[in-house]
Amino acid sequence: MENRTAQIQNITYDDGIVKKFMLATIVWAGVAFTVGLLIALQLAYWKFNFNLEWLTFGRLRPLHTNAAIFAFAGNAIFAGIYHSTQRLCKTRLFSDALSNIHFWGWQLIIVAAAITLPLGLSQAKEYAELEWPIDIMITLVWVVFAVNFFGTLARRREKHLYVALWFYIATIITVALLHIVNSIEIPVAFMQSYPVWAGIQDALVQWWYGHNAVAFFLTTPFLGLMYYYVPKVVNRPVYSYRLSIIHFWALIFIYIWAGPHHLLYTSLPDWAQNLGMVFSIMLWAPSWGGMINGLLTLRGVWHLVRTEPIVKFFVGALTFYGMVTFEGPLLSIKSISSVGHYTDWIIGHVHSGTLGWNGFLIFGIFYYLVPKLWKTELYSKKLANQHFWIGLTGVLFYYISMVTAGITQGLMWRAIDPKGQLVYPDFIETVTRIIPLYWVRALGGSLYIVGYILFVYNIVKTIKSAPASQSDTVVEYAAPAKSEQITSPEQGHRKLEGMATVFSILAFIAVLVGSLIEIYPTLSLQKYLNPEQMTEPYTALQLAGRDIYTKEGCYLCHSQMIRQLPDDVLRYGPASTIEESMYDHPFQWGSKRTGPDLARVGKKYPNLWHFRHMLNPRDITPNSIMPNYYWLAENNTDFFILRKKVSVMKMLGVPYNDNMLANADRLAEDEAKIIAEDLEKQGAPKGLERKEIVALIAYLQSLGQKAKVAAPVAPQK
Amino acid sequence: MSQDNDKEIKGHDYDGITEYDNPLPVWWVAGFIGTVIFAFIYFLHYQIADGPTLKQDLKVALAEIEKVKAAQPADILSEDELGVVFNDQKNIALGGQVYAGKCAVCHGNDLQGVIGPNLVDQYWIHTKGTKVGMVHTVAEGVAEKGMPPWKDLLKGTEILAVTAFIYSKKGSNPVNPKAPQGDKIETY
Numbered sequence: 001m002e003n004r005t006a007q008i009q010n011i012t013y014d015d016g017i018v019k020k021f022m023l024a025t026i027v028w029a030g031v032a033f034t035v036g037l038l039i040a041l042q043l044a045y046w047k048f049n050f051n052l053e054w055l056t057f058g059r060l061r062p063l064h065t066n067a068a069i070f071a072f073a074g075n076a077i078f079a080g081i082y083h084s085t086q087r088l089c090k091t092r093l094f095s096d097a098l099s100n101i102h103f104w105g106w107q108l109i110i111v112a113a114a115i116t117l118p119l120g121l122s123q124a125k126e127y128a129e130l131e132w133p134i135d136i137m138i139t140l141v142w143v144v145f146a147v148n149f150f151g152t153l154a155r156r157r158e159k160h161l162y163v164a165l166w167f168y169i170a171t172i173i174t175v176a177l178l179h180i181v182n183s184i185e186i187p188v189a190f191m192q193s194y195p196v197w198a199g200i201q202d203a204l205v206q207w208w209y210g211h212n213a214v215a216f217f218l219t220t221p222f223l224g225l226m227y228y229y230v231p232k233v234v235n236r237p238v239y240s241y242r243l244s245i246i247h248f249w250a251l252i253f254i255y256i257w258a259g260p261h262h263l264l265y266t267s268l269p270d271w272a273q274n275l276g277m278v279f280s281i282m283l284w285a286p287s288w289g290g291m292i293n294g295l296l297t298l299r300g301v302w303h304l305v306r307t308e309p310i311v312k313f314f315v316g317a318l319t320f321y322g323m324v325t326f327e328g329p330l331l332s333i334k335s336i337s338s339v340g341h342y343t344d345w346i347i348g349h350v351h352s353g354t355l356g357w358n359g360f361l362i363f364g365i366f367y368y369l370v371p372k373l374w375k376t377e378l379y380s381k382k383l384a385n386q387h388f389w390i391g392l393t394g395v396l397f398y399y400i401s402m403v404t405a406g407i408t409q410g411l412m413w414r415a416i417d418p419k420g421q422l423v424y425p426d427f428i429e430t431v432t433r434i435i436p437l438y439w440v441r442a443l444g445g446s447l448y449i450v451g452y453i454l455f456v457y458n459i460v461k462t463i464k465s466a467p468a469s470q471s472d473t474v475v476e477y478a479a480p481a482k483s484e485q486i487t488s489p490e491q492g493h494r495k496l497e498g499m500a501t502v503f504s505i506l507a508f509i510a511v512l513v514g515s516l517i518e519i520y521p522t523l524s525l526q527k528y529l530n531p532e533q534m535t536e537p538y539t540a541l542q543l544a545g546r547d548i549y550t551k552e553g554c555y556l557c558h559s560q561m562i563r564q565l566p567d568d569v570l571r572y573g574p575a576s577t578i579e580e581s582m583y584d585h586p587f588q589w590g591s592k593r594t595g596p597d598l599a600r601v602g603k604k605y606p607n608l609w610h611f612r613h614m615l616n617p618r619d620i621t622p623n624s625i626m627p628n629y630y631w632l633a634e635n636n637t638d639f640f641i642l643r644k645k646v647s648v649m650k651m652l653g654v655p656y657n658d659n660m661l662a663n664a665d666r667l668a669e670d671e672a673k674i675i676a677e678d679l680e681k682q683g684a685p686k687g688l689e690r691k692e693i694v695a696l697i698a699y700l701q702s703l704g705q706k707a708k709v710a711a712p713v714a715p716q717k
Numbered sequence: 718m719s720q721d722n723d724k725e726i727k728g729h730d731y732d733g734i735t736e737y738d739n740p741l742p743v744w745w746v747a748g749f750i751g752t753v754i755f756a757f758i759y760f761l762h763y764q765i766a767d768g769p770t771l772k773q774d775l776k777v778a779l780a781e782i783e784k785v786k787a788a789q790p791a792d793i794l795s796e797d798e799l800g801v802v803f804n805d806q807k808n809i810a811l812g813g814q815v816y817a818g819k820c821a822v823c824h825g826n827d828l829q830g831v832i833g834p835n836l837v838d839q840y841w842i843h844t845k846g847t848k849v850g851m852v853h854t855v856a857e858g859v860a861e862k863g864m865p866p867w868k869d870l871l872k873g874t875e876i877l878a879v880t881a882f883i884y885s886k887k888g889s890n891p892v893n894p895k896a897p898q899g900d901k902i903e904t905y
Binding site for chain 2: 090271
């Protein structure tokens with residue numbers, strides 16, 4: 001007895017940092033949700049962009065996704081990880097200074113994103129839009145986080161790592177890998193850069209990143225949180241330790257391969273598509289392992305679902321997680337992807353994940369943590385219950401409307417009549433059909449926000465009722481007496497759980513294998529190119545136009561990838577080839593067709609058509625939901641920087657000759673004059689040659705015009 | 718679901734969280750193994766064995782469509798037959814709608830010509846002023862000059878209707894007509 005009391009130590013957990021991250025989560029959630037609702041309304045009624053360039057869909061959509069993933073979910077993850085890791089390691093965080101650098105650094109990144117994205121400073125790669133200076137900041141802050149986390153692990157007083165920590169480890173390592181590889185880019189200006197990857201290479205790297213941002217930012221850390229908070233709140237043992245082991249390793253190993261399921265039927269080589277599909281299907285069971293372990297942990301306490309809002313949120317979250325991870329593999333089956341891809345079905349899918357799984361888990365955890373950390377009672381359980389029901393209705397409205405819209409539009413696109421013609425050749429007809437569903441979606445989003453407002457009110461009231469003097473949690477820790485320790489030597493996984501470094505290295509290897517096998521072959525892009533179908537590089541003016549295209553986020557409504565599907569070919573022309581995007585840094589295949597594919601729009605219309613359409617699409621297509629881009633006829637193209645841009649492209653392997661390198665700006669000016677004259681002749685105003693719109697038209701007219709196309713896939717006349 | 722068999726694992730206590738030593742659910746294991754087997758077979762079929770590539774699949778599907786298209790009777794109407802169609806007021810009314818939605822952008826609300834040529838004067842680049850020629854030009858387009866082919870975008874009846882509409886506007890006097898293009902056809 002004497003002996004043991006001597007071993008008792010006091011541990012003071014850092015609650016302050018957890019509280020900070022929690023408050024940041026709550027604030028940024030508001031931003032993410034509001035911007036989301038705004039762009040949802042824009043698709044129902046375009047005027048919700050108030051005819052302001054900063055509020056157009058293409059600029060705000062990246063802000064919405066980045067805010068939802070990195071600001072809302074990100075801050076919540078950090079709060080939960082810092083809170084639970086200290087308790088699972090029985091030690092204070094490694095360094096208070098690092099914790100604070102992490103916190104303020106991350107908020108600075110988010111503020112930078114909130115400023116730069118509406119300004120159009122974007123790399124045009126989904127969820128990786130932020131420009132290179134911010135990319136560097138992200139890397140640095142992530143390293144700070146990693147040092148702080150692994151430092152804490154190194155100081156732990158518990159020998160074994162609990163399953164939640166395994167998931168945190170995998171998260172931190174993999175996100176670092178994904179972010180760094182996907183962001184390798186060459187700057188051309190303070191806030192502009194070109195990625196080193198091009199075409200199918202960039203597509204593969206981007207979706208390896210994009211898919212695993214979902215995996216390692218929205219899934220693994222949340223599974224970790226689930227493994228801590230669910231058993232903690234309901235005070236029940238975790239259902240199966242063995243299941244934890246198997247599903248953890250299977251999940252992280254398999255997840256990393258699944259990226260190409262975003263690229264089915266594209267010009268990505270078949271083998272990569274096949275790998276992406278089969279690994280996605282194998283992902284179903286490992287994903288469900290987490291749901292099973294979560295739900296079955298509730299055995300014996302199911303009655304709490306009725307009375308405890310926190311448990312309601314947890315059960316809701318796990319159920320949505322189960323749905324999403326079933327639907328994901330389903331959507332990866334080629335034939336299903338051929339209907340669902342590019343449609344709102346995918347939008348519905350990700351929102352049942354973020355709103356249902358991530359959102360509900362976060363709300364549940366916060367309803368538990370706020371009273372606990374602020375040392376008070378939750379202001380109103382009733383409000384929390386209402387939050388749950390209103391939020392749930394919102395997610396269901398959202399999900400059902402989007403799946404219906406997606407399947408409807410997907411089927412309309414592919415409908416071919418008995419005469420072999422498209423039934424709905426006019427794209428806009430397939431858009432107007434689903435507009436009512438866009439309103440329903442906006443209603444769903446609004447309900448979710450109403451729930452969020454109740455949440456904020458409840459939390460504010462709770463914190464206000466907290467005692468004025470707040471202090472960190474202090475616990476007494478007694479090292480287990482010798483007699484309580486298991487003396488037989490440990491084996492297998494149990495042994496591994498005691499070795500944080502070895503564990504982390506193994507996790508790193510698990511995610512590295514799939515990454516290398518999939519990405520490595522395309523590093524030598526040449527191998528996939530047919531020398532007889534090579535592409536002409538863009539002219540300097542077209543390059544300038546392309547940068548306007550990426551700046552405005554056109555890729556968020558338009559694809560540039562005609563898939564190897566008969567209906568795509570009938571509608572848009574011969575399937576896109578690998579060569580056609582071989583100089584595209586970044587690739588612009590897109591992932592959503594709110595508007596038609598543009599891969600072969602070049603020469604389809606006269607210049608004046610584009611001029612009028614860009615200024616006001618409704619002049620041409622009465623029901624269009626595309627924004628007006630009138631400022632393109634007011635702003636001047638930066639010709640001067642073109643030499644720099646061309647030289648960076650040259651460095652990346654685009655074969656520009658010396659004349660181009662030396663005179664890019666003058667060549668572009670000459671080309672612009674020709675287009676401006678043509679526009680003027682057809683009735684457009686004078687003096688457009690220096691305007692952005694002319695560069696953009698040059699780019700649009702070049703689409704599909706740069707490469708010879710393989711005969712066999714062209715529809716015969 | 719009885720919990721009598723649940724056994725907490727000794728020594729697993731993390732901040733008060735304990736763990737059961739339950740086995741993996743059988744159906745889960747079966748599902749996992751099933752998908753792995755499927756994955757192997759699928760991948761082998763398409764990658765090692767001679768499962769069709771996407772290109773091959775596409776080629777077959779397109780050939781199928783071409784066959785269907787080729788089997789369609791070529792319903793090219795003669796000048797006289799078109800005369801009957803063009804006189805039908807219903808056609809002209811439908812054609813007016815099609816025109817407003819698809820053609821006015823380039824040919825002007827009053828057919829006076831904007832990007833595309835004036836369609837009410839006697840000057841024609843392609844149609845030679847005939848009804849057959851007009852239907853043909855609208856269906857096949859002049860892609861390199863910016864006149865889209867409409868045969869895949871409009872139904873056959875709509876193409877006839879819109880040409881009937883244009884024909885009905887013959888000789889109207891729009892304000893700001895575009896300067897004549899093409900040859901003067903005295904008979905139009």
